[in-house]
Amino acid sequence: MAGAGDFTTDGPVKIKVEGLRKTVRAMEAAGASSQDMKDLMHALGLIVVRAAQPRSPIISGRLSGSLRAGRGKTKAVVRAGGARAPYAGVIHYGWPARNIAAHPFLADALQATRSQIFSALNDGLGDLLKKHDLT
Incomplete structure (x- = not known):
């Protein structure tokens, strides 16, 4: 998500993410571990997974059970499908x-x-900055 570029939210609170990769590099240089960022991105992916599970069509439950969040340093990735549910993309x-x-349950989530x-993301980055005394 965040690795895709700059974006803002609509609504009462606006958050703009610019240069996340640059921020990650600076945090690592100051002592933050890349595992911290991976854990944060995984947590962001889990938010989408939890929202997508009830939205996915359930016949056997395999598709819903195949939803998972990846662990990237600069992006959150959510995956669906695999050997037991090769039809997820269809x-x-x-x-x-x-x-x-089309039943875009992931995009809807x-x-x-x-x-x-x-x-x-905002809270997680703030916590990491505090944890490593970078504020």
């Missing part, structure tokens, strides 16, 4: 040639939790 994006309508994610 369900999410659809397949017009086969008359399968991301949109619904956007303000929560930005708030958690």
